[in-house]
Amino acid sequence: MNRPTRRSVLKTGAFFACCGMSHIRFAQSQSAHSAVLPVTEIAGGVFAFAGLPEMMNAENEGEICNVGFVVGTDAVAVIDSGGSVAEGRALIAAIRAVTDRPVRYLINTHMHPDHIFGNAAFSDAETVVVGHRNLPRALASRGDYYLQSYRDSMGGALMADIRIVPPTKLITDEEQLDLGGRHLALKAWKTAHTDNDLTVFDQQSGTFFTGDLCFVDHLPTMDGSLRGWIDQLGDLKAFKANLAVPGHGPVPSKWPEALDREERYFEVLARDIRKAIADGVPMAEAVKTAAQSERGSWRLFDEYNERNATAAFAELEWE
Amino acid sequence: MIVSVNRRNRVMAVVFSTLIATAVPLAADAQGTSVAESTVWNSLKGDVFGQKVIGPANGLVTIAAPKRAEDAALVPVDLRFKTDAATGRIKAVTLIVDENPSPVAAVFKFGKDAGVTHLATRLRVNAYSYVRAIAETEDGKLHMTETFVKASGGCSAPALKNQDEAMASLGKMKLRVFASNAPGTEPMTRATEMQLMIRHPNNSGLQMDQLTRYYIPAHFIQGLTVSQGDRLIMSMEGGISISEDPNFRFEFDAKPGEDVKVEAADTEGKKFQDEWPLQSSSL
Known part of the structure; x- marks a missing residue:
């Protein structure tokens, strides 16, 4: 538990090699295996x-x-x-x-x-x-x-x-x-x-x-x-x-x-989605562009933004 | 929060897309045979369509959905229909999500002169799954097209986000009419695009209460009709794979001046209906 097993190191190494991840994350993931948090x-x-x-x-x-x-x-x-x-x-x-x-x-x-x-x-x-x-x-x-x-x-x-x-x-x-x-x-x-x-x-x-x-x-x-x-x-x-x-x-x-930052993100997301709804843009298209101006400010933006936009669209179109 | 596609999944995804890439052209070559390469579908099709032959859609019906479902509870699916002189118009379309607990998401039937050319709705997709549309034309033949959707998994569970709110506004409806941007079309003759929204939790009934070990009862819209005047535009028999707050955006041949009427019924026997005047000015 204290140290990554050889297999997990190999897996992790291969993972980072293929995605071009930084070695900083590798160091972080080692700490994840400590028996004492x-x-x-x-x-x-x-x-x-x-x-x-x-x-x-x-x-x-x-x-x-x-x-x-x-x-x-x-x-x-x-x-x-x-x-x-x-x-x-x-x-x-x-x-x-x-x-x-x-x-x-x-x-x-x-x-x-x-x-x-x-x-x-x-x-x-x-x-x-x-x-x-x-x-x-x-x-x-x-x-x-x-x-x-x-x-x-x-x-x-x-x-x-x-x-x-x-x-x-x-x-x-x-x-x-x-x-x-x-x-x-x-x-x-x-x-x-x-x-x-x-x-x-x-x-x-x-x-x-x-x-x-x-x-x-x-x-x-x-x-x-x-x-x-x-x-x-x-x-x-x-x-x-x-x-x-x-x-x-x-x-x-x-x-x-x-x-402060999440407040700004919510405002941008709500503004972009409301505009798309008013313009009659279908959900599938609207979620691709909404809040993209916030992309540089966040980690995991690509992982979650479209999903947030989808949920926001479904909620705000009832306004 | 949500699970990312880790390396193993990426490898799997590559394998999958390779399979798909090879499967589709093969199937397209074999005219008149089943299009899909899915073991679930192979065992499912008999239950839904019996022994009827299902041919490739050849453009009669096309389906579009995101390759990766960002929100598994809200996967937009877009269907477009073409009328072919040889087969006649499309009478009905069955929408299926192979890997869902109840795969038949909905069966749509279209009125004789409704002229429905486009229909978009939102689905729950439980897992990596084919989503397929099978159209029945007037000559009785079946035509299928499909697309593969990867539900992003993890915390985007196909469940209600705001359950109290969903119940509080049960049955409320909203109809939007979109202005056509098509240049040169005559306002009185062109198709009209509408969006119908119904507030309903559309609960699946497949979710177990961890404390009581009882299943939460299913509660969903099972029947819906949209008509204009006394003319049927479309009807739907729905299942639990239609998202919370069922949403249908469609294009049809509208007759200016006649009211659009919607009737819906859910599994608890509740009936909902609403009516909207459709003025020439809104077309």
Whole structure:
């Protein structure tokens, strides 16, 4: 686990050779195999790991989103379990390296596999899985598809352990979790990135775990409502946080400046799509040109922009 | 978030496209025989069309869809139809997604003098799959064309994005009429392009609730008719492969001054209908 196997090095080498990838990513993918997730203490008792700006695959073991944990006097709360059980276990190892207090809560910020595929690593009876009230429904309608569709890119070995573990403690509006001398404020948002977005705010340090309501560097992905997301940016900005852990991007990030780039992207995307709809341009054509002016500003733009534009088109044509 | 095409998939994709590249010309040479090279299709065609011979489309019907489905829940599919003097007009078109749990996405039937030349809709595509259109002409013959779509997989699950919203506005309809850009055409005689949108979750019923292990009940639009005056433009028998908020953009020979009427029914027995005046000025 600590080092890539010879086979994986060969595979990775061949992969980069054929795509002309930089050796920097190769170095990053090596770190993905550590048995202890390399977390950083960004505030007293607040730890986070910065995921790689990549797609989930066997080489990075699904470690593409930011995950973290907060240590209280009595217990620990984990924010997202990562993109594989291997990552979930490495996160537990990172927790055990700093505290022996029990993991009382595993908070899932939303339904996407990079955030929940590690849930099965936290099957300990004392860990309660916490999520947005819509999360069980979202996982019910997507779980089987996720398990099947990630098999090709993640490989059978990683997928073998992964199970869809829905939350049992559901957040409807706002609620606090007590870790002993430390409270986390959870907030369930209206449909934005997904219809089950949940944020976590550590009051003691002022650290804001935004889940995928905030993307930095990595192009935001649209699986909920563009209008809903734009509408709630004001409430997100109003959160008085000292620092943020976005769902994807630098750990920590400045708050609320971390929202600026996604706000601009949403405006450009909405403007381009609205114009196409007004002009009667069919969906298939409109999505090829929408928001292309933003291409240089983001990682993974080509992987996600057309999909975002497709979802935006289907939503905005009802205006 | 979404899975990228890793190296292994790329190799597979190359193998696939090589297969396709060789399969299509071969099939095109063999007139009157099945066009497709798909094991799923070979076992499926008997269930849908019995023993009837399915010939190549030879341009009577053409299909276009993105090679890579960016959003597996919303894959735009574009069909164009040509009337051939030998075969007669196209009476019906069956749209099939081979690898979907319920492969027959929809059967469209066209009114006798509707003159439908173009039909675009959006599909859910569960996996790498052929999407095919089989047209039936007035002489009773079947003509097939197909295209291969790679669903990008991963988090673009073919499921609802905003489920509460989908249920709240159930059955709402919208009709848009597009101005024709064709120069020199007479406003009263040319085909009119319209887009019909219906708010409906079009739930598949194949999704299992992980807590209860029960399947979420299917709830989708199963019947739809579009008419103008008392003339049928087209009807559709739908399945679960039609995307959430079913959407149909089509061109037909409109008669100015007559209302366009839409009736739809879903699997829960709910009926939806709406009517729009079609003025000469909007043509």
